[in-house]
Amino acid sequence: xxxxxxxxxxxxxxxxxxxxxxxGMHPQTLRGYExxxxxxxxxxxxxxxxxxxxxxxxLREIQRLxxxxxxxxxxxxxxxxxxxxxxxARLMAAELHAQMSxxxxxxxxxxxxxxxxxxxxxxQTADPAATLVPVRSSTKVTFWHKSxxxxxxx
Numbered sequence: 001x002x003x004x005x006x007x008x009x010x011x012x013x014x015x016x017x018x019x020x021x022x023x024g025m026h027p028q029t030l031r032g033y034e035x036x037x038x039x040x041x042x043x044x045x046x047x048x049x050x051x052x053x054x055x056x057x058x059l060r061e062i063q064r065l066x067x068x069x070x071x072x073x074x075x076x077x078x079x080x081x082x083x084x085x086x087x088x089a090r091l092m093a094a095e096l097h098a099q100m101s102x103x104x105x106x107x108x109x110x111x112x113x114x115x116x117x118x119x120x121x122x123x124q125t126a127d128p129a130a131t132l133v134p135v136r137s138s139t140k141v142t143f144w145h146k147s148x149x150x151x152x153x154x
Contacts, residue, residue, distance in 0.1 A: 008052075010053075013051075014052070014055075016030055019055065019056055024060070025059060030049075034049075038058070038077055039051075065079065
C-alpha cells in the first residue's frame with residue numbers, strides 16, 4: 001500500500017450488513033455460510049464480524065456456484081478448498097523455481113571454478129614450478145626494527 005488510507009483486499013473492514021449488501025445476500029445467509037465453513041470473517045474484540053473484500057468476492061463466487069452451477073454447499077466448500085490448495089501449490093512452485101534458478105547459477109559457478117582448478121593442476125604436473133597462487137619471485141621483504149634512535153623521547 002502506498003498510502004495509509006488504501007485498503008488491502010484482506011483487510012476486514014465491512015460489517016455484516018455491508019458485506020451482505022455488497023455480495024447480494026441476506027446477513028443470515030452469511031452467518032449460515034460461516035457456520036458451514038465457507039467463509040470465515042474476522043472478529044472484533046466485541047465479537048462483531050468484519051469481512052474483507054476477499055471475503056466478499058468469495059461470497060459472490062459461492063452465490064454463482066450455487067445459483068448458476070447448481071452446486072450444493074458441501075461441493076462448494078470442496079471447490080473452494082481445492083482452489084486454495086492449488087494457489088498454495090502455485091506459490092510453492094514459483095518459490096521452488098526461483099530457488100532452483102539460484103542453485104543452477106551456483107552450480108555453474110562451482111563448475112567453472114572446478115574446471116579452472118583442474119586446469120591449474122594439470123599445468124602444475126606438467127610444470128612443477130607452477131603454483132595455484134602465482135607469486136612474483138622478485139618480491140623482497142624488509143623488516144623494520146625500532147631502535148632507540150628512531151625518535152624515542154626520554
